[in-house]
Amino acid sequence: MSDDPEDRMLGWDESVFRDEHVFEIDWLPETFKHRDTQMETLKYALRPAVRGSRPLNVIARGPPGTGKTTAAQILFDELTAQTDVKTVRVNCQMDSTRYAVFSRLFAEIFDYEPPSSGISFKKLFSQITDKLVEEDEVLVVALDDVNYLFYESEASDTLYSLLRAHEAHSGAKIGVICVSSDLELDVIDALDTRVQSVFRPEEVYFNPYGQAEIADILGERADRGFNEGVVGPTVLDRVAELTEEQGGDLRVGIDLLRRAGMNAEMRASRSVETEDVEEAYDKSKYVHLSRRLRELSDSETALVEVIAAHDGQQAGDIYDAFSEQTDLGYTRYSEIINKLDQLDIIDADYTNVEGRGRSRELTLNYDADAVLERL
Ligand SMILES: Nc1ncnc2c1ncn2[C@@H]1O[C@H](COP(=O)(O)OP(=O)(O)OP(=O)(O)O)[C@@H](O)[C@H]1O
Structure with missing residues (x-):
């Protein structure tokens, strides 16, 4: 590049971006590095399905933005392309009751809502299982963000129905x-004992990525x-460092x-500098909060x-005001308070209040303005 400042400036018809879509959150990466062990365990659990048997059940746990959904999506895409196994992903933030989960399964299996x-749950259930048996299909269901089923006390019933389907319905x-x-x-631990007795899942842990891994993934x-x-190496390292500070949630990065x-484009610059990253961080560090607030009723x-x-x-x-x-x-x-507490939006800790015994004190876990701006 020449030293002429004009040459370092971005023209109106130019962009720093080659393809901005790759920064969209649901963009599926072409390579999925640093998750080999997790992918192996998942494949091991799902392999029986390919042979026409019931697969092993799995619990995939890990902090936000560590690749859990992506792992399931990649495997489901492979299964759909290469085998007869039927796969359905349910987003439990949106479908947070047993009925809603089974309605989603119905829609995916029958291709219509x-x-x-409204039909009874029993009917919904038997139509799904009858169809699976009739077509001799194995179904794998990913309950994404399953924690939301627990917040609504729907987890035990939902899992019980899914896990006992083969008994209740001639081998679905x-x-x-x-x-x-x-x-x-x-x-x-949070499930009823009747579910615990039939649920012995494989456990897969998605540990937070380290800074070097984050830099590697984001570099790609x-x-x-x-x-x-x-984007040069100094900028990339700073992005990785800030991402690690936010618990390794790759969405932040x-x-x-x-x-x-x-920001670089706003300055009409052809390259991203660390100052662009620092400025962006004021917003990006709240990616997680925004996502959680967006899904609230x-x-x-x-x-x-x-x-x-x-x-x-x-x-x-606060209840008086509410x-x-x-x-x-x-x-x-109280139920909503528990949910907001579990989502880490607020803290609801018990304190002793003089003359009133134990009571919960409600505090926001984020700056109030940051929260209000995003509601
Ligand atoms: N190993 C990886 N390689 C490339 N991209 C990745 C990798 N891991 C995660 N990502 C990207 O990070 C983002 C978050 O990943 P994903 O949604 O799979 O996380 P998650 O663990 O399911 O998060 P949450 O628990 O909050 O739903 C996605 O855009 C995904 O493409």
């Missing part, structure tokens, strides 16, 4: 991959997404690369707003 007038063969990013939740993504020479690229969102306005106060007092806005009872209110 179950009747909107179903295997389940439970994907959880809630490390405080002990999935097996940067090569695909940016034009040559746009991917978002950082995209935003830093946009209206009443859950309303409660987050009220807590933001009364940060650090007692649960009873009940002015909604007609939800205290029980439902």
Whole structure:
């Protein structure tokens, strides 16, 4: 490149990006490095399905953004392309009851939605299992973000129905991959004993990537997404370092690369510099929060707003403020608090309050403005 400053400036018809899509969160990477052991265990568990038998069940655990969904997606794509095994991924943030999970299975298996007038769960269940038996198909279900089924107390019933399908229904063969990013939740322990007695899953742990691994993975993504020479090693290392600081959630790193690229363009620069990364970090570090807030229901969102306005106060007092806005009872209110606590949006710790005994104090885990901006 010449030293003429004009040459280092980006023209209107130019971009630092070669392909911006690779920075979209649901873009499926072509290479999936540093996950060989996890992929091997998953393949081992699913192999019986290829032979027409019931596969082993699996629990895949690990912090957010460590490749759990991607692993399941890659395997499901391979199974669909190369075998007769039927695969369905259910996003339990969206389908968080047993009925909703089975409705999703129905829609994927029959290629049309179950009747909107509503049919009984029993009927929904038997139509699915009958079809599997009739077609002699093995079904593998990935319950992605299964922790949400626990938050709604639907996990035991859902798993019980899936796991007992072969007994209840003349040999329907179903295997389940439970994907959880809630490390405080002990999935097996939290199930009813009747489910525990039939659920002996293989466990696969997705450990957080180290800084060097993050740099390696993101370097590959940067090569695909940016034009040559746009992101140098110093910038990449800084992105990896910040990503590791955020618990190794690769989404933060991917978002950082995209935003830093946009910042460079804003300066009409042909290359991304560390200052672009630092500026991007103010937004990217909240990727996780944004994702969690986006999936909340209206009443859950309303409660987050009220807590933001009364940060650090007692649960009873916050309920008084909340009940002015909604007609939800205290029980439902407590359930929502538990969910927001499990999602790490708030802390709800018991404290001793003089004259009132033990009460929960509700505090936001993030800066209130950052939360309100994203609601
Ligand atoms: N080894 C890897 N190579 C390339 N990209 C990866 C790798 N691991 C994760 N990613 C990317 O990181 C992002 C997050 O991955 P993914 O959604 O699979 O994480 P997750 O563990 O399922 O997260 P969550 O628990 O929050 O749902 C995705 O865009 C994915 O493409």
